[in-house]
Structures are given as structure tokens and as C-alpha cells.
Amino acid sequence: MKSFKKYWAIFQITLINSLAYPGELIGRSLMILPFMWIFYQLWKVTYEASGSEIINGLTLANILWYLMLAETIELGRPPLARTISENVKDGSIAYLLNKPYDFLLYQFSTVMGETIFRAVMNAIFGGALVMWLVGPPEHPAGFLIALPAILGAWILHFCVAVMIGLLAFVAEDVSAFMWIYQKLAFIFGGMLIPLDFYPAWLQVLARALPFSSITYGPARLFVTPTAELFISVMTMQMLWIVILTLLLTFAYRRGVAHLTVNGG
Amino acid sequence: MKELKFLLAVWKANLLSAMEYRAAFLSQVIGMMVNNFIYFAIWIIFFQRFQDVRGWGINDMYLTFGVLASSFGLVSLLFGNAFNLSDIISKGRLDYYLSFPRPVLLHAVSSRMIASGMGDFTYGFVSYALSGYFSLDGLARFILATLLAAVVFAAFLILIQSLAFWLGIMSNLSALALNALLTFGIYPITLFDNYAKLILFTIIPAALMGAVPAEFIRTFTWQSLAELLVGAIVFLFIAISVFRLGLRRYESGSAIQVEV
Numbered sequence: 001m002k003s004f005k006k007y008w009a010i011f012q013i014t015l016i017n018s019l020a021y022p023g024e025l026i027g028r029s030l031m032i033l034p035f036m037w038i039f040y041q042l043w044k045v046t047y048e049a050s051g052s053e054i055i056n057g058l059t060l061a062n063i064l065w066y067l068m069l070a071e072t073i074e075l076g077r078p079p080l081a082r083t084i085s086e087n088v089k090d091g092s093i094a095y096l097l098n099k100p101y102d103f104l105l106y107q108f109s110t111v112m113g114e115t116i117f118r119a120v121m122n123a124i125f126g127g128a129l130v131m132w133l134v135g136p137p138e139h140p141a142g143f144l145i146a147l148p149a150i151l152g153a154w155i156l157h158f159c160v161a162v163m164i165g166l167l168a169f170v171a172e173d174v175s176a177f178m179w180i181y182q183k184l185a186f187i188f189g190g191m192l193i194p195l196d197f198y199p200a201w202l203q204v205l206a207r208a209l210p211f212s213s214i215t216y217g218p219a220r221l222f223v224t225p226t227a228e229l230f231i232s233v234m235t236m237q238m239l240w241i242v243i244l245t246l247l248l249t250f251a252y253r254r255g256v257a258h259l260t261v262n263g264g
Numbered sequence: 265m266k267e268l269k270f271l272l273a274v275w276k277a278n279l280l281s282a283m284e285y286r287a288a289f290l291s292q293v294i295g296m297m298v299n300n301f302i303y304f305a306i307w308i309i310f311f312q313r314f315q316d317v318r319g320w321g322i323n324d325m326y327l328t329f330g331v332l333a334s335s336f337g338l339v340s341l342l343f344g345n346a347f348n349l350s351d352i353i354s355k356g357r358l359d360y361y362l363s364f365p366r367p368v369l370l371h372a373v374s375s376r377m378i379a380s381g382m383g384d385f386t387y388g389f390v391s392y393a394l395s396g397y398f399s400l401d402g403l404a405r406f407i408l409a410t411l412l413a414a415v416v417f418a419a420f421l422i423l424i425q426s427l428a429f430w431l432g433i434m435s436n437l438s439a440l441a442l443n444a445l446l447t448f449g450i451y452p453i454t455l456f457d458n459y460a461k462l463i464l465f466t467i468i469p470a471a472l473m474g475a476v477p478a479e480f481i482r483t484f485t486w487q488s489l490a491e492l493l494v495g496a497i498v499f500l501f502i503a504i505s506v507f508r509l510g511l512r513r514y515e516s517g518s519a520i521q522v523e524v
Contacts, residue, residue, distance in 0.1 A: 030436070031440055031443055045455055049317070049318070050314070173288035175291075186302070192310075
């Protein structure tokens with residue numbers, strides 16, 4: 001319990017810190033607007049050309065709200081992999097390791113503190129624009145049902161981002177890994193096109209990978225909040241959280257064992 | 265001529281500096297090419313499902329993405345500091361460049377090379393080769409269009425980032441403008457109505473980086489060449505003028521800076 005309080009305090013401090021520069025927070029959140037506007041143009045034309053109001057079980061409004069939540073999850077995330085790789089490269093990780101807290105839990109608490117308001121602001125701006133373009137979501141309560149899946153998505157992303165950051169122990173530069181992870185998340189997570197539009201074989205592959213639990217699962221749950229989908233998304237997320245947490249713990253222990261700090 | 269020799273010397277020094285960390289350089293180049301390929305796969309999936317967007321097909325996407333990637337890569341390689349000019353201005357780091365008997369803007373923007381730009385630049389040619397529009401004269405047009413689109417892109421970056429002379433720290437605004445330019449540049453121009461197209465030729469010149477160069481590469485027309493040339497000259501003129509105007513307002517922070 002005492003241990004939980006420690007990380008809760010770290011989370012609260014970061015959360016308050018993220019509000020210290022409201023202008024920057026708002027400015028960064030405006031990034032979602034051009035994305036949502038262009039998605040609207042693309043899908044509006046696509047639906048007009050198909051002559052149908054529903055494609056693969058989704059309406060134009062469904063797609064836009066799906067993409068809004070997917071972008072909110074994506075744009076709300078701080079650049080954790082870069083921060084950790086810089087900590088490893090410049091040796092400042094040593095200052096974090098000798099403190100009376102677990103490095104991974106500390107990082108998780110700070111990342112969550114940074115993420116909350118970023119995501120909220122993105123959801124507000126993105127949601128306002130989508131509301132203006134296509135009207136309200138079909139199931140507003142879907143947002144509440146999707147909340148546990150959004151949290152699960154952040155945990156999964158955290159595990160992958162930290163593992164990429166820790167690659168700095170063995171690689172000179174981790175940017176390439178970050179780009180490739182981001183683009184894999186785009187394609188297998190259904191960031192620009194929901195997985196429902198993919199060829200059947202690619203859908204099977206994408207749904208089996210963790211990327212779909214990071215983006216597609218929560219976003220699809222938001223637009224079609226059924227009990228069946230909720231169970232399926234949460235089961236898949238739990239499975240990947242267990243696998244990636246184990247992998248992360250292993251990678252972290254190996255990385256720290258290799259750490260050499262010169263001077264101080 | 266004197267400035268060209270100076271630029272060549274700066275680029276050579278940048279390249280030697282980047283090659284000092286050869287593994288990092290190569291990983292960034294290859295990583296960026298893989299990154300572009302995976303991103304483009306999304307468009308392949310989209311066009312397999314929907315065939316075309318108001319007459320715009322996957323071949324047009326290959327072409328547009330190719331010229332945009334190559335011009336983006338060229339600016340990253342040769343004028344890497346154009347991406348963080350606002351930071352240089354707001355943190356008083358222009359002092360360093362002002363102390364040299366060389367054009368301040370040219371020196372500042374060319375002093376950094378972004379290694380991943382080589383990946384973008386190369387990938388653009390691969391994308392063009394896959395577009396189905398490849399021909400020898402088309403390749404010559406692709407190179408010319410890439411150069412002109414790169415001028416528009418560099419000018420746009422300088423113009424937006426020079427606003428830091430008046431606005432101070434503006435990393436969010438410049439990131440927003442850059443994202444908007446790249447996003448609108450990649451998407452099919454046929455999506456937009458006339459008002460949106462007007463914006464894409466002026467305030468956010470995405471059309472001059474994607475759709476117009478692509479049109480010029482597909483078929484030579486004097487009109488598309490003129491649009492590209494006029495766009496490049498006008499944007500460059502405005503960018504340099506705004507930078508010079510802003511430079512008059514620049515106040516040194518008297519900070520001791522070390523350029524590495």
C-alpha cells in the first residue's frame with residue numbers, strides 16, 4: 001500500500017506538471033484537427049463513390065468517431081522511447097536507478113501523468129470537430145465502455161516503448177525502431193483504415209498481433225460497444241499485457257546488467 | 265558562386281560528421297525506407313479495397329508519395345536546420361551565425377544534416393520507379409520536380425519558423441504547420457473542393473509538393489512547370505524577406521553557445 005502511494009504521488013506530480021503550460025498543451029492538441037478534417041474528406045468521397053451508407057458494418061459517422069479515438073490514443077502518448085534511450089545514452093539513467101523506487105513503475109507513473117491531459121485535450125478538440133462534421137456518436141456510452149480498453153492500450157504501448165528505449169543499451173540509435181513500431185501500429189492497429197476493410201487473411205494476422213489491442217480494439221469498442229466485443233478486446237489485451245510485461249522485465253534486467261556508468 | 269563553394273564545404277563537413285557514427289547513419293537510412301514502405305502499405309490496402317478516389321488511383325499515390333518523400337529527404341539532408349530554425353531564433357543561437365561573414369540564413373539552415381533524409385530521398389525514387397509512370401524523360405522531370413518541390417518546402421519551413429522573431433517559442437505551431445503540409449501533400453488532391461485547393465496552393469502549399477509535381481512528372485505541360493517555378497520563386501522570396509525583416513528585431517541573449 002505504501003509502495004502504491006509512492007507511485008500515485010509521482011503520477012499526481014506529473015499530472016499537475018502537465019498543466020503548468022496550458023498554451024503548449026492546447027497547441028499540441030490542435031494537431032488532431034487537420035488529421036480529422038482530411039479523414040472526413042477521404043471517407044466522405046469513398047462512401048459517396050460506393051453509393052452505400054454502410055460499408056463493412058460501419059457508417060461514415062462510425063468511421064470518423066473510430067478514427068477520432070484512435071488518433072486520441074496515438075497523439076496522447078508522450079515520446080517515452082526517445083526519453084529512455086536518451087537517458088541510457090547520456091548516462092542519466094544512473095540517477096534514476098539509485099532512487100528508492102522501481103525504475104519501470106516510476107516511468108509508468110510519469111507517463112500516465114503526462115498522457116491523461118494530452119489525451120483529454122485531443123478528445124475534446126477532435127470530438128468537437130467530428131461532432132460538427134458528422135454529428136454525435138451513435139453510442140455515446142461507448143466511450144465509458146472503451147475506457148478500460150484505452151487504459152490497457154496505454155499499458156501495452158508503455159511496454160513496447162520502454163523496450164525500444166532500452167535497445168539503446170545495444171544500438172547507437174533507436175529512432176529507426178521507433179519509426180517502424182509506429183508504422184506497424186498504423187497498419188496492424190488500423191490507425192488510418194479500420195481492420196474491417198482489410199483482406200480476410202490480413203485481418204486474421206492483424207487481430208492476432210498486439211497492435212490491434214492498442215488501437216483497433218478500443219476504437220471499435222467505442223463505436224460498437226457490445227458485450228461480446230468487450231470480452232474479446234479485454235481478453236486479448238490481458239494476454240498481450242502479460243506477455244509484454246514478462247518480456248519487458250527480462251529486457252530491463254538484461255539491460256541494467258550491461259550498464260556501465262563512468263564518473264558522476 | 266562563392267556561396268555555392270561555401271555550401272559544398274558545409275555539406276561535406278555535415279556528411280563527414282554523420283558518417284562518424286556509421287551504424288547510426290545506416291540504421292536511420294534503412295529504417296526510414298522501411299518506415300515509408302510500411303506507411304505506404306496502408307494506401308495499397310485502401311486502393312485494393314476501393315480502387316480509386318475520384319479518378320486518383322494507387323499509381324498516382326506512388327508518384328505523389330515519391331516526389332514528396334524525395335523533396336522532404338533532400339531538405340532534411342541539405343538544410344536540416346530549417347526544421348528547427350524557430351528554436352535557434354528563440355534561444356538566441358543565431359549569435360553564432362551572425363558572427364561569420366557569410367549569409368546568416370543560408371549558413372544557419374545548412375549547418376545540420378538529418379541522416380534519415382537519405383532514406384526518404386532514396387525511397388522517393390523507388391516509389392517513382394514502382395508507379396508505372398517510369399520513363400527516362402519522366403525521370404528527368406522527377407528530378408526537376410523534386411528540386412522545385414524541395415525549394416517550396418524549405419521556403420515554407422523558413423517562413424513559418426521565422427515567425428519566432430515575433431512569437432518567440434512556437435514549436436507547436438511549426439509542428440502543426442509541418443504536419444498539415446505533409447498530410448495534405450500525400451492525400452489525393454481530388455478530395456478537395458476549390459476553396460480547399462486555394463489554401464493548398466497558398467497558405468499551406470501542399471499541392472506544390474505533391475499533386476502539381478506529380479502532374480508535371482506524368483505529362484509535361486508548360487502550365488504545371490510554370491506553377492512549380494512561380495511557386496518556388498514566390499515562396500523563396502517571401503521566406504527570405506520575412507527572415508530578413510525578423511532579423512532586424514532579433515535581440516541576442518548574450519548566451520555563450522557552443523555549436524557542435
